[in-house]
Amino acid sequence: MSSVIAFDLGASSGRALIGTLADGKLTVQEVHRFANDPVRTGKHLHWDILRLYHEIKQGIIKARQQGLAFSSIAIDSWAVDFGLLDRHGELLGNPYHYRDHQTDGAMAEVFAQVPEQELFGRTGIQFLQFNTIFQLHAMRQRGSVTLEQAERLLMIPDLLRYYLTGEQTSEFSNATTTQLYDPQRMDWDRELMTRLGLRPELFAPVVMPGTVVGQLRPELAEELDVxxxxxxxxxxxxxxxxxxxxxxxxAPFAYLSCGTWSLMGTEVSEPVLTERARELNFTNEGGVGGTFRLLKNIMGLWIIQECRRIWVQEGQDIGFAELVELARAEQACVSLIDPDDDAFFNPAHMPSAVQAYCRRTGQPVPETPGAIIRCVTDSLALKYRYILGLTSELAGVAYGGLHMVGGGIQNRLLCQLTADAIGKPVWAGPIEGSAIGNILVQYMTLGKITTIGEARQIVRDSFPMEIYEPQNSAVWDEAYAGFVQLTGLR
Known part of the structure; x- marks a missing residue:
């Protein structure tokens, strides 16, 4: 029996989990959970990166206090955001949050230097205004002293690993999301960087998932008593x-990683760089074993999270479980939104943004929390149907159902409505998908698991899966036709 510790950092919270593999089964125990709240200073939104590092240390301490030894450590987090280090290895300011408005207009400015078709052909990455490439362009355009002084760029988990080990490397799956990585040459696109006025030497050497990148610094091990x-x-x-x-x-299979963001796609051996993939704004992000994740970002549960945050501020402290039940009591598909409309990226008042969309499109305006959440949930399910169809088209595969993983599957209404909308079964589980994958790759690196197929068999043997069968297909077919017409999707 052996254990490892995984730190899984989400856009709203983080957690430390101990994974233990014994007799072909994996058990996962949460030892620490903490908030990950962005901080607004002046005009900008930042991550509190030193607080996250502090919480990682607290997770290690709590594991030790509970008598839980571990053989290795690993971190996963959201993508695109980064920290900048000076020539002494010191952090130059708090990393920007991807929802910061510094990148407004940056995409068009970059496209003026590198046309969309060329940029997608070089990187295979979906165009989103918060991608690293656009963040760096925005900083350069305003003459950022931080960027001028920087000697190294590290993505968020790279940066936290650097604090643990003193080693500066970039991990493949996160490097691909920068839109500055060449997936065909499997290296940074230095010519692209130079064209955009970025220094290639800023970017650390890329390592593949499953690489031992260093050891816990002895002085840190002494501090934490491990x-x-x-x-x-x-x-x-x-x-x-x-x-x-x-x-x-x-294999192949379709998946939906469901949390603050919803990410739907499939696993492919080579990036799909066709004009159709660019036209549909799909992305090719790195995966385990040199694979690529052909997928699409969907706004996800962010809309529901922000609605609840506003209601709590206004004195309506309604929990997520209660919101789901209020939505369940509402009639289906009365009003719909496109979850990916720019209006929902970072509005000041999310419930009002949902209502304004419905008003603008001539639909009944949802007035109560239950009606608003039902509108959002129905719309997410219908958007999942749309993206699943496009994934099938690009991959040339007819999928028999959809695997849903992540914290969002605790919303059982969303799981059922997704099955209803796609007209196929949804296989939901595990909840802690990212942390479990983190743990599995650690065990592969340590030689305890041989292949990714074996790893997935361990998941099947270790964690329950809930199956949602589709219902009311005719109703949802009609609703989908209306959704496509309303949103203008192709």
Whole structure:
């Protein structure tokens, strides 16, 4: 029996989990959970990166206090955001949050230098205004002193690993999300960087998931009162880890990693760089074993989370479970939104943004929390149907159902409505998909698991899966036709 510790950092919270593999089964125990709240200073929104590092240390301490020894450490997190270090290895300011408005207009400015078709052909990455490439362009355009002084760029998990080990490397799955990585040459696109006025030497050498990138620094091990142990680069983009934990017995398969963001796609051996993929704004992000995740970002549960945050501020402290039950009591598909409309990216008042969309499109305006959440949930399910169809088209595969993983599957109404909308079964589980994938890759690195197929079999044997069968297909077919017409989707 052996154990490892995984740190899974989401956009709203983080957690430390001990994974133990014994007799072909994996058990996962949460030892620490903490909030990950962005901080607004002046005009900008930042991550509190030193607080996250502090919480990682607290997770290690709590594991030790509970008598839980571990053989290795790994971190996964969201993508695209980064920290900048000076020539002494010191952090130059708090990393920007991807929802910061500094990148407004940056995409068009970059496209003026590198046309869309060329940029997609070089990187295979979906165009989103918060991608690393656009953040760096925005900083350069305003003459950022931080960027001028920087000697090294590290993505969020790279940066936290650097604090643990003193080693500066970039992990593959996260590096691909920068839109500055060439997936065909499997290296940074230095010519692209130079064209955009970025210094190629800013970017650290890329390592693949499953690489031991260093050891816990002896002075840190002494501070935390734990033995020195390996620190492993897993699939550090949390979606890459979540896909590694999909308990699929079939191949290929379609997945939905469901949380603050919804990420839907499939696993492919080579990036899909066709004009159709660019036109549909799909992305090709790195995965475990040199694979790629052909997927699409969907706004996800962010809309529901923000609605609840506003209601709590206004004195309506309604829990997520209660919101789900209020939505369940509402009539289906009365009003719909496109979850990916720019109006929902970071509005000041999310419930009002949902109502304004419905008003603008001539639909009944939802007035109560239950009606608003039902509108959002129905719309997410219908958007999942749309993206699943496009994934099938690009991959040339007819999927028999959809694997859903992540914290969002605790919303059982969303799971059922997704099955209803796609007209196929939904296989939901595990909840802690990213952390479990993180743990599995650590065990692969340590030689305890041989292949990703074996890892997924362990997930099937270790964690329950709930199956949602589709219902009311005719009703949802009609609703989908209306959704496509309303949103203008192709």
């Amino acid at each position: 033995p020195v142990c390996p620190v492993i680069a897993v699939a550090e983009h949390d979606t890459g880890s979540a896909v590694a934990a999909v308990p699929a017995g079939e």
